[in-house]
Amino acid sequence: MEFALSADQKLLQDSLRRALERACPLDRVRRVAADDLPQDREVWRTLxxxxxxxxxxPEAFGGLGxxxxxxxxxxxELGRHVAPSPFLGTAVLAPLALREAGSAAQQDKWLPRLAAGECIAGVAIAEAVAGARDGAGVAANANGTLDGSALFVLDAGAADVFIVTDRAGGLHLVRADAQGLTxxxxxxxxxxxxxxxxxxxxxxxxxxxxxxxxxLARRGGQGRAA
Structure with a gap:
């Protein structure tokens, strides 16, 4: 059994390392951190x-699969360079949630946009994965709306859309400009x-x-793996 990385995986690592060495010097990281910016657009463009x-x-939606x-x-590699950019929510958890739990229409609409980097997806599943904190938790109402609060939301600052879990384990798509959302x-x-x-x-x-x-259990475990 072969446990070493494949040639393609080594190429992925090397390509990303070289790109981040150019786009993500330490002074840029310090500047972004000092300014409390949600992301660095140049680093995101490089990614x-x-x-x-x-x-x-999946390749069918314009991705690499x-x-x-x-x-x-x-x-x-992102950790090696302390890259100030969305990743876990946008590039890992949101695509996985849509692949597994989304409808065909939702996949058609959002997966190509995520693959192209045209939108940022925030992910609010901390309460369901790690347990609810005081004052946190989201309730899904019969009229198709949500009430409550979610903490420790990934990729939240620059998000265009959110994947949100409710107390019953359901997942929901919420646009960042939705009325009533702060x-x-x-x-x-x-x-x-x-x-x-x-x-x-x-x-x-x-x-x-x-x-x-x-x-949700799988998403939480996969998020830790990535």
């Missing part, structure tokens, strides 16, 4: 050029990976029809 947002999107190991290799920043140790909080007041949401608690 899009080398295909990072497309890693886990690669594996979690490939995403983990990308995460290693968001704020949360301080964390890593200033290059800004977290956020979301507050919902009768916010219109679009459920992912195939989501359940098993989906």
């Amino acid at each position: 899009c050029e080398v295909g990072v947002p497309a890693l886990l999107v 690669l594996s979690l190991l490939d995403a983990a290799l990308a995460a290693e 968001r704020g920043a949360l301080r964390s140790i890593d200033a290059t990976r800004p977290l956020g909080e979301l507050h919902f007041a009768q916010v219109k949401a679009e459920p992912l029809p195939n989501a359940n608690q098993a989906t």
Whole structure:
């Protein structure tokens, strides 16, 4: 049994390393962190050029159709360079959630945009994966809206759309400009990976029809792997 990286995986690592060495010097990282920016657009543009947002999107939707190991290799290089850019929410958890739990229409609409880096996806699943904190938790209402709060939201600051879990294990798509949705920043140790909080007041949401608690458990484990 072969445990070494494949030639393609080594090429992915090398290409991403060289790109980040050019686009992500330490002085840029320090500047982004000092300015409390949600992301650095130049770094994000570089990641899009080398295909990072497309890693886990199936080829049928314009992605590369690669594996979690490939995403983990990308995460290693991003960590090596302390890259101030979306990744775990946008390039890993959101594509996986849409692949597994989204409808055909949702996949057709969002997966090509994610693969191309045309949108940022925030992911709010911390309460379902790690347990609810005081004052946090989102309720799904019968009228298709959400109420409540979500903490430790990944890729929240620059997000165009959110994947949100409710207390029953359902997943929902919520546009960042939805009426009744407010968001704020949360301080964390890593200033290059800004977290956020979301507050919902009768916010219109679009459920992912195939989501359940098993989906959330897998998403949480896969997020840790990447």
